[in-house]
Amino acid sequence: MKKIxxxxxxxxxxxxxxxxxxxxxxxxxxKSVIKTDNVTQNQFDVFLKREFVAPYNVxxxxxxxxxxxxxxxxxxxxxxNQSIRMANLIKYLAFEPYTKVVSKEFLQKYxxxxxxxxxxxxxxxxxxxxxxxxxxxxxxxxxxxxxxxVTDIDRLNDxxxxxxxxxxxxxxxxxxxxxxxxxxxxxxxxxxxxxxEFWPSNGVTSxxxxxxxxxxxxxxxxxxxxxxxxxxxxxxxxxDTIITNAGAGGAIITQKITIVKSYLxxxxxxxxxxxxxxxxxxxxxxxxxxxxxxx
Numbered sequence: 001m002k003k004i005x006x007x008x009x010x011x012x013x014x015x016x017x018x019x020x021x022x023x024x025x026x027x028x029x030x031k032s033v034i035k036t037d038n039v040t041q042n043q044f045d046v047f048l049k050r051e052f053v054a055p056y057n058v059x060x061x062x063x064x065x066x067x068x069x070x071x072x073x074x075x076x077x078x079x080x081n082q083s084i085r086m087a088n089l090i091k092y093l094a095f096e097p098y099t100k101v102v103s104k105e106f107l108q109k110y111x112x113x114x115x116x117x118x119x120x121x122x123x124x125x126x127x128x129x130x131x132x133x134x135x136x137x138x139x140x141x142x143x144x145x146x147x148x149x150v151t152d153i154d155r156l157n158d159x160x161x162x163x164x165x166x167x168x169x170x171x172x173x174x175x176x177x178x179x180x181x182x183x184x185x186x187x188x189x190x191x192x193x194x195x196x197e198f199w200p201s202n203g204v205t206s207x208x209x210x211x212x213x214x215x216x217x218x219x220x221x222x223x224x225x226x227x228x229x230x231x232x233x234x235x236x237x238x239x240d241t242i243i244t245n246a247g248a249g250g251a252i253i254t255q256k257i258t259i260v261k262s263y264l265x266x267x268x269x270x271x272x273x274x275x276x277x278x279x280x281x282x283x284x285x286x287x288x289x290x291x292x293x294x295x
Contacts, residue, residue, distance in 0.1 A: 044084055047294035051091055052115075057108050060087055062117045062145075078117040078145040085150050085291040086117055086142070086160070092289060093156075094164050097278040102270055110171050114139040119146040132163035137171045140164060150291055153283050162229040169225035176267045182259045183220040185252060186210055191217050207245065210252025227253070227260050232276045233283075 041049070044062075052058045062083035064075070078086070098107050112134070121129040121144040133141045142160050149155055189209050191198045195218040199206040211217040216226035231239065243250035264270040 044080065044087075044294050047084075048087060052087070055104060055108075056095060056111060058111060058113055058115060060090070060115045060117070062087075064116075064118060074120075075122055075143070076119040076146070078119040081292070082119075082145050082148055083117050084294055086145055086148060088289065088291040088293065089150065089156065089160075090115065090164070092286075093161055093279060093282055094168075097275060097282065098168075101275045101278055102268070106268075110175070111168060112138055112140050112171070116141040117145045118143045120144060131159050132167075134163075134167040134170070137174060140167050151287070153286060157233040162233060165229040165232050166225045169228045170221070172264075172268060173221065173224060178224060178263045178267075179259060182224060182256060182263075185256055186217075186220070186223065189217065190219050190223070192219065207242070208247050208249045210246070210249040210256070212242070212253060223256070224260060227257050228264075228272070231257060231260075231272060232279050234276075235280055 048060050052060050062078045062080070064077040095107060095111075098111075116139060118141060121131055123129050129144075131143045133143075140163065142163065144159060148160070186209070189211075195206075195214050198217070199214050206214045206217045209217065211223060211226075212230045213226050216223040234242070243253060246253060261272045264272050
């Protein structure tokens with residue numbers, strides 16, 4: 001049976017899956033990229049303008065305009081009701097935690113200005129499926145919305161929210177670089193584009209080498225933001241188990257996350273532990289949220 005490995009994140013600046021996230025061409029945060037078309041708006045459109053465009057200067061697209069998708073991919077639009085649920089989830093699990101721990105102005109200035117929802121995954125001819133893309137700090141695309149299960153937080157994190165946290169973190173280090181000391185910790189172990197097939201190598205997993213995920217072994221930048229995305233979505237007990245299971249790699253991961261926390265606090269006044277606490281609290285209370293509400 002052909003094995004399909006799900007990919008939760010890819011940064012597209014060419015036709016190659018998982019090329020490096022682009023370090024330039026970030027949008028001017030002082031200028032709005034939101035365009036208002038003279039079309040009839042339904043209730044959801046009004047909700048998006050009120051809850052996304054007005055407070056955060058972010059446009060969420062769910063009607064799958066051709067210009068915002070790769071024309072070489074066969075994909076389908078996001079279901080209307082699933083799009084509503086995802087919009088409420090993004091607001092609840094991403095925008096509101098950052099607003100509470102940092103500020104709304106912080107999101108207005110630095111968060112990607114466009115989120116595109118796609119109903120299906122985008123399949124590659126190598127057996128992988130793209131579940132998230134990002135371009136130039138401007139746009140994040142989330143795939144496979146029609147198969148989203150709002151009751152499965154692990155799947156939500158794996159397929160959607162670690163993508164969002166990951167890509168937002170790229171924007172931060174592209175604006176203010178982190179210390180080069182981080183690069184040196186695993187400098188000889190990054191495998192670049194081989195990350196998807198390299199592990200395990202000689203019986204050693206990426207975790208045992210000090211990487212929180214296989215993709216983290218691609219480069220220091222991906223390593224840095226993968227740590228943030230995984231740390232934000234895992235309670236301390238689960239994180240401690242990961243560190244223990246990593247063996248010798250546990251000390252390496254701990255060294256890296258210490259640098260990450262220091263960078264976020266010193267450069268952006270972000271307490272990563274406080275941000276994680278807020279995200280986890282909301283995850284635990286997710287079943288109390290009316291994700292269909294757009295009033």
